[in-house]
Amino acid sequence: MTTYEPIIGLEIHAELMTNSKMFCGCKVVDSVEAEPNTAVCPVCLGMPGMLPVINKKAVEFAMRVALALNCDIQHHNIFARKNYFYPDLPKAYQISQYELPIGTQGWVDIQLESGEHKRIGIRRVHMEEDTGKLTHLEGNGSTNGYSLVDYNRSGVPLLEIVSEPDIHSGEEARAYGLKIRQILRYLGVNSGDMEKGVLRVEPNISLRPLGTIAFGKRTELKNLNSFKALADGSAYEIARQAEILDAGGEVIQETRGWHDAKRITFSQRSKEEAEDYRYFPEPDLPPLQISDEWIVAVGAALPELPDAKIARYQTDYGLSEYDARVLAEEKEVAAWFEEVVAHFSDAKVVANWILNNLFQLMNEHKQAIGEIRVTASGLAELLQLVAANTINNNTAKEVLAEMFVSGESAEAIVAAKGLAQISDETAVSAMITTILDQHSDQVAAYINGKEQLRGWFVGQVMRLSKGKANPALVNKILTEQIEQRRS
DSSP states (O other): OOOEEEEEEEEEEEEOOOSBOSSSOOBOOOTTTSOTTOSOOTTTTTOTTOOOOOOHHHHHHHHHHHHHTTOEEOSEEOEEEEEOOOTTOTTSEEEEEOSSOSEEEEEEEEEOTTSOEEEEEEEEEEEEEOOOEEEEEOOOSSSOOEEEEEGGGTTOEEEEEEEOSOBOSHHHHHHHHHHHHHHHHHHTSOOOOGGGTSEEEEEEEEEEETTOOSOOOOEEEOOBOSHHHHHHHHHHHHHHHHHHHHTTOOOOOEEEEEETTTTEEEEEEEOOOGGGGTOEEOTTSOOEEOOHHHHHHHHHTOOOOHHHHHHHHHHHHOOOHHHHHHHHSSHHHHHHHHHHHHHSOOHHHHHHHIIIIIHHHHHHHTOOTTTOSOOHHHHHHHHHHHHTTSSOHHHHHHHHHHHHHHOOOHHHHHHHHTOOOBOOHHHHHHHHHHHHHHTHHHHHHHHTTOTTHHHHHHHHHHHHTTTOBOHHHHHHHHHHHHHHHHO
16 A cells, blocks of 8 residues: 655635725625625626726735735735636626735744644735625425525635645644634734634645655645634545545546535535636736835734744743643733733733633633623732732632622622631631641541641631631641640
C-alpha cells in the first residue's frame, strides 16, 4: 500500500460587516432573519443599465485583513467579471478580482493540538460580491421539488482568502480555519457565525505519493459550515482518494459536498477551471488605486492581534502560554480580563478566577462574556475581599455564583448574608480549644503519629464556624495548641 501525502489548500469566504453592499447603497441585513428580497435594488438585482460603485469601507476592511495576514497590499487593483450562470447570481456574472487582487504573499502561524507551531502561506486576498441564497424544498406526492431564491445577500461585500497548499491534514485545516476566523473577529470585519453562512470554508484536497513533487488531481469540498465538518470532511476525502489510488483508479477533479449525517462526501459537479469563468476586466469599474498613505493609516489603526496579545500576557503578566491563549481566544474576553487587572493587579489570580470559576458559570448558564451580570470591576472587588482576608476562597466562590445570578456587588452579598471571615484570634482560638477538648482521643492519635487527622481537625473548626474562620489563622493556632498539648 502506497503512503500518500495529503495536499490541502483552503479558500475562506468571509462576508464583510459593512452597512451597505459592495457596489450599491442597499443595506446589509441578516440573511437568515430578514424578510426575503427586501434589501435589494436594481444594481444588486442585475437590472440592465445599472452601474456599480465601489464601497470604500469594504476596501478598507479588506486592507485590514490583508495587513493582519502579513500580505503585500497591491496599489493597483482591477475588478473582473467571473461569468457563470446560476439562479442565485442575477447578472449571470460575479464582480470579483482575478489577476490583480488587493493582497498577496502573506502568512499566518497556527498551533496544533500537539503544541507544534506551523506557518501557512496566504496566496491571495481578494474582494468580490456575494451571491443570493437558494433554499431547496422537497416535493410531495403531487408536486415536484422546487427552490426559492432570496437576493438579500446578493452584492454583500465578500472577501476570499486563499491559502497556499501548505496544509497536510484535517487537523491542520481546522487549526488554520479557526485562526483566520479569530483574526477576522478581532478586526471587527466578520462575526464568524458559520451557521448563518457569513463565513464559509472550502478545502481543495489532493494526494501524492510521499516523496514526490507533482500534485495529484484535486477535489473541492464546497461551503462547509463548521470547522468540525472541515476536519472530518477533509479526513474522509483523504481516505477516499487513497482507496481509489490504491485500487489503481484515478481521482476525478470535481466539486463535492459533505453529508454531515452520513459522514461522507458526495459528487456535485465537475470542477471548473479559471478559463471556464471567462474572466475579463469589469468595464463598468475603473481601476482601484490605493495610496501608501491609506495603507499606513489602515495599518496604524489595526488592533492588537491574538499572537501579540498572547506574547504580552506571558511577558507582562507572567501567565502560562495556555492561560494566555485561552484568555486571548476571544477579543471580548481579553478586554474583560484586562479591565479586571486594571482594578486588581495580580493578573495570575485574575486569570485563575476567570478560567476556573467564571467560565464554569458561563457554561452552566450558557452566557457569553457580554451577557453576564458580573462586571469586571465587580470581580476585582470580590478578589480584593479575598486578599484582605474578609472572606476565604470557598466563600468567594459562593459569592461569585450569587453575583452571577443577582448582579449584586460582592460587598452587598457578604454583608447581607453575614459571610465575613472570622479573623479574630481570640474567637478562632476558642473554637479550636472546643474541638480539641471534645475529641481528646483524636488528639492523642495525632500526637502519636496519625498526621492525616490534621485535615479532619481543620474541617471540624470550619464546620463550627460555618465556613467563616480564616483558614490560615486556623492552621496557625491549631499548630500552637496541639504543640502545647504534646508537651
